Amino acid sequence: MSDTVTAEDLRSALLADHRDAAPMMRWWWFGPAVERGELDRELTAMAEAGLGGVEVAFVYPLERATTTFGSPDLLADLRWTAERARDLGLRFDVTLGSGWSYGGPHVTPAHAARGLRWDRREIGQGPHALRVAAGFPGDVLVAAHLAPGSAQEPVADAVPLTVTAAADGWRVDVPDGAGTRHVLLAWSRPTGQQVKRAAAGAEGPVLDHYSADATRAHLAAVADPILDAVPAELIDSVFCDSLEVYHADWTPDLPEEFERRRGYPLLPELPLLLQRGGGEAHRFRADYHRTLVELYEERFVAVVRAWAAERGVRFRLQGYGTPPATLSSYRHADSFEGEGWGWTELTATRWASSAAHHYGRDVVSAEAWTWVRSPSFRATPLDLLAEAHEHLLNGVTLLIGHGWPYSPQDAPGLGWFFYAAGCLDDRNPWWPTMPDLVRRLTRLSWLLRQGEGVADVAVHVPTQDLLADAAAGIGGSLDCWREANLAIGADVLGPVRRAGLDYRLLDDDVVEHVAPAPPAVVLVPGARTLPPATRAWLEDAARAGSTVLTIDAAVAPAGSRAVTTAQLPAALREAVEAPFATDAEIGSVHRRVGGLDVRFLANTAAVPSRVTVRTEGPWQRWDPATGEVTHTGTGPADVELEAYQATVLVSGRDVDTTPVAPEPAEALPLEAGWQVAFPDAPAAPVTLPHRWEDEPGRSGFSGGATYTVAVTLPATRRAVFDLGPATSLADGPSPQRGMVGPSFRAAVRAPVGEVAQVRVNGVDCGAVIAPPYRVDVSDAVREGENVVDVTVHNTAANALAHDTEIAALVERTEARYGRRFVMQELDRALEGVSSGLLTVPTLLLERR
Numbered sequence: 001m002s003d004t005v006t007a008e009d010l011r012s013a014l015l016a017d018h019r020d021a022a023p024m025m026r027w028w029w030f031g032p033a034v035e036r037g038e039l040d041r042e043l044t045a046m047a048e049a050g051l052g053g054v055e056v057a058f059v060y061p062l063e064r065a066t067t068t069f070g071s072p073d074l075l076a077d078l079r080w081t082a083e084r085a086r087d088l089g090l091r092f093d094v095t096l097g098s099g100w101s102y103g104g105p106h107v108t109p110a111h112a113a114r115g116l117r118w119d120r121r122e123i124g125q126g127p128h129a130l131r132v133a134a135g136f137p138g139d140v141l142v143a144a145h146l147a148p149g150s151a152q153e154p155v156a157d158a159v160p161l162t163v164t165a166a167a168d169g170w171r172v173d174v175p176d177g178a179g180t181r182h183v184l185l186a187w188s189r190p191t192g193q194q195v196k197r198a199a200a201g202a203e204g205p206v207l208d209h210y211s212a213d214a215t216r217a218h219l220a221a222v223a224d225p226i227l228d229a230v231p232a233e234l235i236d237s238v239f240c241d242s243l244e245v246y247h248a249d250w251t252p253d254l255p256e257e258f259e260r261r262r263g264y265p266l267l268p269e270l271p272l273l274l275q276r277g278g279g280e281a282h283r284f285r286a287d288y289h290r291t292l293v294e295l296y297e298e299r300f301v302a303v304v305r306a307w308a309a310e311r312g313v314r315f316r317l318q319g320y321g322t323p324p325a326t327l328s329s330y331r332h333a334d335s336f337e338g339e340g341w342g343w344t345e346l347t348a349t350r351w352a353s354s355a356a357h358h359y360g361r362d363v364v365s366a367e368a369w370t371w372v373r374s375p376s377f378r379a380t381p382l383d384l385l386a387e388a389h390e391h392l393l394n395g396v397t398l399l400i401g402h403g404w405p406y407s408p409q410d411a412p413g414l415g416w417f418f419y420a421a422g423c424l425d426d427r428n429p430w431w432p433t434m435p436d437l438v439r440r441l442t443r444l445s446w447l448l449r450q451g452e453g454v455a456d457v458a459v460h461v462p463t464q465d466l467l468a469d470a471a472a473g474i475g476g477s478l479d480c481w482r483e484a485n486l487a488i489g490a491d492v493l494g495p496v497r498r499a500g501l502d503y504r505l506l507d508d509d510v511v512e513h514v515a516p517a518p519p520a521v522v523l524v525p526g527a528r529t530l531p532p533a534t535r536a537w538l539e540d541a542a543r544a545g546s547t548v549l550t551i552d553a554a555v556a557p558a559g560s561r562a563v564t565t566a567q568l569p570a571a572l573r574e575a576v577e578a579p580f581a582t583d584a585e586i587g588s589v590h591r592r593v594g595g596l597d598v599r600f601l602a603n604t605a606a607v608p609s610r611v612t613v614r615t616e617g618p619w620q621r622w623d624p625a626t627g628e629v630t631h632t633g634t635g636p637a638d639v640e641l642e643a644y645q646a647t648v649l650v651s652g653r654d655v656d657t658t659p660v661a662p663e664p665a666e667a668l669p670l671e672a673g674w675q676v677a678f679p680d681a682p683a684a685p686v687t688l689p690h691r692w693e694d695e696p697g698r699s700g701f702s703g704g705a706t707y708t709v710a711v712t713l714p715a716t717r718r719a720v721f722d723l724g725p726a727t728s729l730a731d732g733p734s735p736q737r738g739m740v741g742p743s744f745r746a747a748v749r750a751p752v753g754e755v756a757q758v759r760v761n762g763v764d765c766g767a768v769i770a771p772p773y774r775v776d777v778s779d780a781v782r783e784g785e786n787v788v789d790v791t792v793h794n795t796a797a798n799a800l801a802h803d804t805e806i807a808a809l810v811e812r813t814e815a816r817y818g819r820r821f822v823m824q825e826l827d828r829a830l831e832g833v834s835s836g837l838l839t840v841p842t843l844l845l846e847r848r
Contacts, residue, residue: 005594007620007655010450014443015627019089021446022052022438023388026367026403028418029058031065032074032199038408039081043088045426046404050438053091055239055400056081058098058199060820062416062813068201069098070222075229082234091236093316096223096304098202100241103195105204106221109138111214112190112205113248116142118274119185120151127176130183133169138190142255143267144172145184158184158271186270188250196244197820209243209323210251210292212299219307232312237335240304242348242367243321246477249292257295262287273471282529286468289324289478293467296323301332308334318367319355320348322477324470326463327484328509330355337400339367341390341744343587343604344494346485346505353395354505358514362449365398366391369422374743375825376423377414377796380754381430381437381769386644386746388441389602393497393587395504397449399441413805414796419821421743429703429793430755433767440624447648448600451593456520456576457496457503460534462487462527464508487526492551495569496523500579500588500613511537518546520576523568524560525551547575577614584611586641596652603641606728606747610640619651632657642771643726643748664718664846670709670788671840678705691753692794692835699830700802704793707837715783718846721758721765723773724751724839729832751839752792759789774844794835801829 025046046054056078058069067073078094085092097104103112119135132141147158161183162173174183193206207214223238251257258266266288273288275281301317308315316335319325330336330352336359338352349366356364368391373379388399404425407415417423425431461484470478484505496503503523506516512533518541524530527550530538535557542548542559549571550562563571572578579588585605591598603609614636621631621639624646631637634657637649676690677683678701686707692698713719726748748771756768760780768775780786800806810823 003594005596007596007650007652010593010596010598010650011622011627011629014447014622018442018446019052021398021449022050022442023368023399023401023445024053024055024091024093025051025401025424027054027056028403028405029056029199030060030062030406030416031067032058032069032071033061033063033066034077034406035408036077036080038406039077040084042404042406042425043081043084043090047088047090049426049431049434050442051090052442053093053236054085054404055093055095057095057403058202059197059418060099060813061200061817062809064816065200069104069199070201070225075225078226079230079234082230086234092234093237093239094226094230094235095239095241096226097195097218098199099195099197101195101206101209101243101245102218102240103204103206104198104202104218104222106217107205107207107214109190111207111211111217113193113208113245114188114250114252115191115247116250116273117187117189119187120182121185122151122180122182123174124180125176125178128174130172130174131166131169132172132185136189140188141170141185142188143186143270145186145271146174147182147184147271148179149182150180151182154276155184155271155274160268184271184274188252191245191247193246193248200817206245208251209245209248209300210254210295212303215300215303219304223307227311227313235313237314237316238308239316240318242318242339243323243325245322248323249478251295254291254295258288258291261291261294278528282468285470286464289467289470293324293326293329296325297329297332301329305333316365318348318352320351320479320481322479324467324478324480326480326509327351327355327461327505327507328358328513331359335363335365336361337365337367338394338396339370341387343390343393344490344497346481346488346493347394348481349391349394349396350505351481351484357395357453357504358506358510358516363398364396365400366394366396367402368399369424369744370402371421371743373745374421375800375823375829376417376421377428377800378829379422379424380746380795381433382644382746382748382750382754383744384424385437385440385770386604387744389644389646390587390604392444392448392600393589393602393604395453395589397445399445412809413803414799419823421824428796430769430795432757432793433755433769436625436767436769443627444600444624444646447598448589448591451591451598453502454590454592455502455504457501457523457572458516458519458521459488459492459503459505459523459525460527460538461505461507462525464529464531465527468529491565492523492525492568495572495583497587498580498583498585499569499572500584500586500611501572501576502588502590508534518544520546521572522546522548523551524548524553524555524557526553528554530555530557547571549575579614581612581614581636585609586611586639596650596655599649600646601639601641601649602646603644606643606730608640608642610638613637613639613649615649615651617651617653618655618657619649620655620657622648622650624648629660632660643728644746645771661718664720664844666845666847668711668843668845669840670711670843674707674709676705676707679703683708688840689838690836691838693798693833700798701835702794702796702799704791705836707790707792709788710785711788711843712785713781713783713843713845715848716778716781716845717848718776718778719781720844721760721775721777721788722842722844723756723768724841726750726771726773749834753794753833753835753838755793756837757791757793759791761786790837790841792835792837795833797829797833798835800826
């Protein structure tokens with residue numbers, strides 16, 4: 001937007017239709033077994049909810065597959081669906097494969113993922129001619145070494161042995177020697193990893209991501225047929241899911257590539273991979289993994305992107321996991337995507353958004369709701385909203401929900417759904433309120449794309465040490481993002497975020513190739529080595545006025561200051577004026593739009609939180625749910641947010657500070673006279689609070705029920721219907737969401753189970769899905785008698801707990817196709833479930 005944009009211009013634009021910023025859904029096609037009538041129904045439901053598009057993911061069969069992956073029938077259905085999505089205004093993405101990672105029946109042994117494995121055998125004195133045979137099909141002996149001492153001792157002083165091919169394997173010649181020695185055999189071995197969650201006809205090995213030939217073969221076998229069937233103008237992006245190619249740290253020409261890139265031979269140095277500590281071992285391990293990083297970038301990511309460019313589509317990548325993708329590896333893709341919530345932690349979401357900033361990608365996406373409120377169908381709109389806020393706090397501007405399971409209308413029980421947590425389709429009873437949730441998230445995603453981001457802190461990722469610390473060939477897999485999380489951690493990032501500051505990660509490649517302008521503060525946590533270019537950038541930053549803080553690090557660039565994690569909060573506030581006067585559980589994202597400072601603020605805690613935001617001049621607060629101005633002021637802004645509530649704070653010279661009417665103060669409890677009507681029963685008197693599970697025969701009910709009360713009111717200027725506060729369920733000193741494993745849930749007991757649609761005198765006043773559980777009904781009330789209707793919808797958890805068809809479906813599928821998945825935590829479906837109107841509502845009134 002222009003430099004002259006006003007707050008009212010921006011707020012008006014916020015309320016416009018921004019379908020390009022609306023959340024998308026990963027759409028699981030099981031089988032393959034789809035039918036066009038159902039495809040059309042589900043697409044229409046997504047469009048009516050305001051969703052922005054779909055990402056088709058081909059996964060394992062449920063019941064019987066009607067065709068095979070890649071068949072002409074499936075490709076014809078895919079094209080039909082893409083055309084229908086276009087007609088409905090939905091974006092259409094497709095995964096270039098089935099399940100994950102890329103692979104399938106077309107992957108030959110020469111193109112399958114391989115790893116380095118060690119065999120250590122003790123040997124006595126004297127010379128030996130060892131006959132060595134492959135222990136597993138496809139094994140190749142790449143090197144042998146001899147080390148003194150027993151196989152239980154640390155490897156040291158290993159020397160290469162002569163290896164010659166033999167008819168039945170290899171011959172390893174061991175020279176004469178005294179005492180105990182041991183032979184180190186280095187094997188290149190197929191990992192054997194098969195495609196996870198593969199559709200019928202997509203079964204096979206995962207490909208070698210360090211081989212351009214393997215990548216091109218996959219594109220020819222899988223991607224070209226998809227793009228031949230579905231024209232590029234119907235596709236927004238082609239997609240690669242998270243890298244989960246486990247134990248893959250070898251490729252056949254690695255010795256040649258290593259020597260060409262690093263300048264010295266690989267095989268004589270291999271035993272250094274088994275040594276810990278610094279010196280030569282540190283250098284070699286870093287060189288080894290750096291070579292793998294480069295091969296992955298050049299032979300997989302860049303090859304797929306070049307293919308996508310030739311076909312006229314964009315390549316969207318979740319570039320984290322194994323192979324060892326660094327932060328800067330993202331630069332070889334078109335669109336960057338992350339995954340994972342956690343606003344004070346180093347998530348894959350922040351990995352992607354930092355790379356997107358440095359390499360000029362305006363939109364950064366995240367796979368959202370992957371493990372939300374396990375098991376399936378337990379998630380509520382509040383769970384989705386609270387987790388989405390944490391993605392937005394980590395720099396995301398496009399949410400891709402995980403996900404929407406295709407399910408035939410005649411499927412038994414609840415139907416088909418993915419084994420993992422999120423099942424986010426119109427089988428959820430709360431679905432009528434989905435448009436409200438989507439509007440909020442669309443507005444915020446659009447707003448966070450405007451102007452320029454403001455981050456006062458840069459955090460260096462010690463890439464050289466991460467690469468050096470990994471021990472290749474002993475069963476591990478180097479995941480640079482996870483290792484960076486361990487090296488940096490919440491004790492470094494937490495003080496930054498809780499002070500209202502934001503940060504971006506940078507690695508050595510960013511420093512060398514982008515040379516970003518240094519911010520006010522640069523943090524260097526845990527580093528033991530720094531490449532010369534990085535050290536020079538840090539020292540230049542210090543000379544230019546940046547505060548460079550090393551944290552528990554062994555390096556000390558000129559001009560830096562060493563602090564401990566305990567000293568970090570004070571050091572940050574000394575170095576930069578923090579936006580928050582005191583630490584808070586409220587996260588902040590700051591953008592500058594023309595002459596306006598725009599801050600997205602979200603309470604991540606299960607209790608109300610308050611913070612004073614340092615602002616200069618006039619400001620307004622906007623409600624993302626409605627786009628309305630809720631508060632105005634000048635100078636520091638006192639912001640109090642309910643559990644998981646978010647707001648937008650806009651400040652600038654010409655911001656209108658006309659006072660906003662406060663919430664009405666007179667409270668009228670609606671205690672008596674309620675009736676409730678279920679779909680299968682007429683209205684009957686009820687006493688609030690009312691929990692459905694306590695009613696005979698209602699423990700398995702998932703759906704909606706309407707509560708009605710008549711109330712006589714005086715002439716009123718303003719009226720607000722208030723369901724009451726949420727109650728925290730979080731334990732421990734940090735009043736945040738309560739977690740079970742990787743599953744996200746909002747740790748509150750809501751006053752309604754789970755959402756409410758409010759009508760007064762037949763006028764639809766809006767949906768209530770999250771704190772504060774209030775809706776303005778001023779335009780609907782009248783003097784005299786009023787009829788208030790509250791339709792409550794719960795989740796499908798009750799129906800899930802009573803669904804006797806699921807176990808039989810899984811058993812039939814496994815008998816036919818083998819074990820391709822394990823359903824997640826279905827026995828926990830009813831834990832903590834309470835449905836109904838769980839408090840006595842109140843009308844807040846302002847009389848005329």
